[in-house]
Amino acid sequence: MKYEGSCHCGRVKFEAEGDITSALACNCSMCQRRGSLLWFVPRDAMRLLTPEDNASTYLFNKHAIKHRFCPACGIQPYSEATNPKGEPMAAINIRCIEGIDLEAVPVTQFDGRSR
8 A cells, every 4th residue: 555644844745655554652762752653664665755855864872763854844754774684664653644543553662762
């Protein structure tokens, strides 16, 4: 299935293809504050619909994850990193996807604070 999403103001828009069978709620210092529900897809399954320069990047801790956010409205619709196998991945905040029933998506808790 193909999904579309964006930040609040629409300056950062994307589409992603795949099945949202679950989401991850992480308690690290970043994720806990922003309240994201993350869906992981291969980076090539996500396509930006707006110029890449429309999103700013925030790095912290080991600088392994590019937290992408809109500099106008502040919403972070996705992040980019590589998985343990070295494959490019996107962590999409499903709260930024249009028309999905968030209550129907099973959420797994992840203890990122202890890592």
